[in-house]
Amino acid sequence: MNVMRMKRISIPRLFVTLFCLLILPLTLRAENAREYIAIRKQGAGRISVVLDKTVAKGGRESEWARSVDGTIRSGLDFTGLFNLLPAPLNVRQGQAGALNFSALNSVGAEVYAGGSMSNQSGKAILDMSVYDALSGKLLMKKAYSGDETQLRSMGYRFCADLVELLTGKKCLLFGSKMVFVSNRTGFKEIYMCDFDGQNVVQLTASKSISLTPAVSADGKYLAWTDYTSGRPDLYIRNLADKTTIRVGKPGVNIAPAWRNSTDEVATTLTLDGDQELYLIRPDGKLSRRLTFSRGIDVSPTFSPDGSKMAFVSQRSGMPQIFIQEVEGGTARRVTFSGNYNTQPSWSPLGDKIAYSSLQKNGEINIFIINVDGSGLLQLTSGSKYNEYPSWSPDGSMITFTSTRQGGRKLFVMNADGTNQRQLMHMDGDQQQPSWLRAK
Amino acid sequence: MKNTLPGFIGAAMIVLAGCSSKSAVTESPASASAPDTAPASSSAVAGPVLGDIFFSFDSSALSTEAQDQLKQNAAWLQNHGAQSVVIQGHCDERGTDEYNIALGERRAVSAKQYLTTLGVSDARLSTVSYGEEKPFDPGHNEEAWSKNRRDHFVTK
CATH class of the missing domain: 2.120.10.30 (TolB, C-terminal domain)
Structure with missing residues (x-):
């Protein structure tokens, strides 16, 4: 069904989307996303995403991370666009903890999304990265911030960005x-x-x-x-x-x-x-x-x-x-x-x-x-x-x-x-x- | 709706008395069976029976049976010149709610126009559509549906 959805992306709409991606203040890798959308045109069905646990240091930050993870999971699930996979145990490797793309490929992941939660003077900062699991290319890196009461909306903002990144269409579900x-x-x-x-x-x-x-x-x-x-x-x-x-x-x-x-x-x-x-x-x-x-x-x-x-x-x-x-x-x-x-x-x-x-x-x-x-x-x-x-x-x-x-x-x-x-x-x-x- | 229950009692008594028409119009059962009942209390004891009329699916056209019933209702109204009547238009649960609210209004207006042509004053008749909101029979089959596609007459 995603095939149909992709085919309906008109050239002007694709341009608008890509233009938006280019001018976004934080890094959305438009070139990579375009490639990704082009590849998806030939694909079918739901997009398999490994949604990794958000990394956090400290009790408060970990609580925020758990809350945001729950929001992102239910938000992405609601769209019906994704097949959410658990991260393989060996998703990170080496001293630096680099992403193990062959492990991601072996569980069938097309996309990897993960990030970290930090606390800057009481403000929650969610730093998310999205990779094409097949090519290992970074598709998007973006930070979301807010106070403790805005964790749900931060999670939904990421969900909307991810949907737009991977489908080329603006997502207005969350918050509606x-x-x-x-x-x-x-x-x-x-x-x-x-x-x-x-x-x-x-x-x-x-x-x-x-x-x-x-x-x-x-x-x-x-x-x-x-x-x-x-x-x-x-x-x-x-x-x-x-x-x-x-x-x-x-x-x-x-x-x-x-x-x-x-x-x-x-x-x-x-x-x-x-x-x-x-x-x-x-x-x-x-x-x-x-x-x-x-x-x-x-x-x-x-x-x-x-x-x-x-x-x-x-x-x-x-x-x-x-x-x-x-x-x-x-x-x-x-x-x-x-x-x-x-x-x-x-x-x-x-x-x-x-x-x-x-x-x-x-x-x-x-x-x-x-x-x-x-x-x-x-x-x-x-x-x-x-x-x-x-x-x-x-x-x-x-x-x-x-x-x-x-x-x-x-x-x-x-x-x-x-x-x-x-x-x-x-x-x-x-x-x-x-x-x-x-x- | 307050006169509905006595109306039913009246209808039930007619059926028990052997009248064949389920929607026959009659005087209140009190006055029919006990002519010496004081007029002052008769309206409180049992209201008049104005028979329902029934419609085909997605239609507000008056059948011959509906027209006959309306003639009886008109006769009763002419004998009870002080009574005003609210004509409620109802629909079965099939079809969609919003469209059926409009259809119920057409059903009620059909009856009102017919009663008016029979000489009942327009000022005594008002209409309201309930669409599917107040089914007479809550069933989900043609038997229930045919009872629910109706105009119901409530005196006030």
């Missing part, structure tokens, strides 16, 4: 967050958690039905749908000052989506007897109407630049996914395979749309399709209801819900459908995950 719905209190409420399902925080306590949370790309606003008034209403919360407004417009107010590069949120209202998509400002005022066709129009999602919108429409009979320019123009149908295609999510890289399809066998499965309607790819199968795909901010992964183990739970997978697993273990059902673009 998602919002979702859970009924664990007996009511559906909105929650937020880290990208890996850790640090769950409850955001609403309306003891009603709260649904479809969405955070704006700049992280300023949360919009969601809530039945506190006895009917579905759109709510918008300013996440900085915690002020919340109720929009109070007629209709279902469901599945809000923030239009990228603007402050506006789209949702479905019923102002003239039909479910149409409208743009609303953060103060709750109506901005303008987006769709003009009989039947349901629902579940908007926007291109990264905010110029186009994909959405679900009933205009051709059964629900299908359409794309139109936000500034007007006719909608173009994107999905033609299957009779019931809903829940579109536009990739942050702009090229693909993930969606769910209710199939003839009764399963609901996740698919991705190119924006032009080509390249249809089924990502889930044989696992009951798989719904509500949402891309990670770098487009490398997709979170979704699945009932494959009984109740509805949050899952994640790589964007090619590999590495599907449950994100977290939480009481009750979880649904409608939305991965935040902002940190």
Whole structure:
């Protein structure tokens, strides 16, 4: 699967990546990395990495090192890109403790990553080195510093650098967050958690039905749908000052989506007897109407630049996914395979749309399709209801819900459908995950 | 929802009494079986029964059966001019939640429009969609699904 990923690296993107590598203040060996990426193009599967124990002198430093090692291991594991190998016993040799590349080769390592932890006036300094285990070339050497409370973020910064170094793609997983719905209190409420399902925080306590949370790309606003008034209403919360407004417009107010590069949120209202998509400002005022066709129009999602919108429409009979320019123009149908295609999510890289399809066998499965309607790819199968795909901010992964183990739970997978697993273990059902673009 | 339980009791009594239609509209069981019940307490003892109507998958079209039921509901409403009604639109668990919230609204609005054409004042009728959020039958088969694709009428 890595073959596919590598082949998609366009020449300009590769140049951008390499340029970034060259200008990074600490040593990223761009030439070697380019060679490495070129070699990986012919390879396949996960990258085998020996992740060595971080060396530290002193009790405090050793504790920091253990903590960072745990973070790096779980971070790299989360990406699904790596096969993490334990370091062979004879990984270092000679008086100077030079790396023993033949020992690394004998355990099948392609890459070696290791480093040391030191203490500079109470500050933790993590000095990491990455080698191509086959050629013995240094690919990257970089130091990360922070105080004791920043060990996790230091570890994740290294993980992101390693992913970018070895894949040529920017990694925005670590430090990202998602919002979702859970009924664990007996009511559906909105929650937020880290990208890996850790640090769950409850955001609403309306003891009603709260649904479809969405955070704006700049992280300023949360919009969601809530039945506190006895009917579905759109709510918008300013996440900085915690002020919340109720929009109070007629209709279902469901599945809000923030239009990228603007402050506006789209949702479905019923102002003239039909479910149409409208743009609303953060103060709750109506901005303008987006769709003009009989039947349901629902579940908007926007291109990264905010110029186009994909959405679900009933205009051709059964629900299908359409794309139109936000500034007007006719909608173009994107999905033609299957009779019931809903829940579109536009990739942050702009090229693909993930969606769910209710199939003839009764399963609901996740698919991705190119924006032009080509390249249809089924990502889930044989696992009951798989719904509500949402891309990670770098487009490398997709979170979704699945009932494959009984109740509805949050899952994640790589964007090619590999590495599907449950994100977290939480009481009750979880649904409608939305991965935040902002940190 | 507070009138739902008496409504069920009413429906159960009708079935026990041998009425064939599961969604038949009737006066409250108290007044049907005990005509001397004081009117003041009848609404508190047992609410009216406005029969549910049912839909096909992904449809808000009114079937002949649904239209017949709505005619009975309209007749009852015309005899009880003080009652307002919330029409709840519901969906089965198939399909996706957000789309079904919109579909539930269409189902509720279909019934409202039909009742209005039958002469029930628009001002007495409001709608709310619950999509899949409040299934009548929690089962995961067509029997449950067919019961959940419905409009439910709650007097207030």
